[in-house]
Amino acid sequence: xxxxxxxxxxxxxxxxxxxxxxxxxxxxxxxxxxxxxxxxxxxxxxxxxxxxxxxxxxxxxxxxxxxxxxxxxxxxxxxxxxxxxxxxxxxxxxxxxxxxxxxxxxxxxxxxxxxxxxxxxxxxxxxxxxxxxxx
Numbered sequence: 001x002x003x004x005x006x007x008x009x010x011x012x013x014x015x016x017x018x019x020x021x022x023x024x025x026x027x028x029x030x031x032x033x034x035x036x037x038x039x040x041x042x043x044x045x046x047x048x049x050x051x052x053x054x055x056x057x058x059x060x061x062x063x064x065x066x067x068x069x070x071x072x073x074x075x076x077x078x079x080x081x082x083x084x085x086x087x088x089x090x091x092x093x094x095x096x097x098x099x100x101x102x103x104x105x106x107x108x109x110x111x112x113x114x115x116x117x118x119x120x121x122x123x124x125x126x127x128x129x130x131x132x133x134x135x
Contacts, residue, residue: 030108035060036078036085037070050112051081054103058088058130061100067126068092079130088130097127 033051038044052059058079071092078087101121105112 030111031081033060034080036080050104050108051079052100052103052107054100058132059097059100059103060128060130061097061104062126062128064124068124071126071128076133077130087133089133091129091131093127093129096121100127 031051032048035047035049036044037046047062049060049062052061058081071090075089075091076087077090078085108115
């Protein structure tokens with residue numbers, strides 16, 4: 001019984017180490033922005049994301065159905081970048097984005113490779129181009 005309990009503790013400990021390492025790899029020492037959106041009921045939501053400047057615009061890149069739904073209805077978002085909150089118009093751009101992928105890889109290095117290993121690009125991957133409102 002003690003062996004089983006020790007094994008469970010070791011497995012849980014390793015899982016915690018992996019989770020904390022993942023968090024450190026994607027958050028620490030890298031630019032992480034906060035994207036604020038407002039749903040149809042007026043509730044505000046936020047996501048922490050990587051950002052890259054490419055092709056004269058600010059780009060976000062993510063995957064999943066919830067990510068797609070964010071940009072079906074709303075074209076105006078707020079981005080907290082370096083402690084400054086600014087409004088942007090957002091345009092979802094489906095399809096492959098080799099320039100954006102390359103810029104993310106150059107900026108985030110090993111962390112970008114790790115994230116793409118865990119969640120490879122697929123049909124749910126969506127890049128979002130942001131243009132500052134008022135420029």
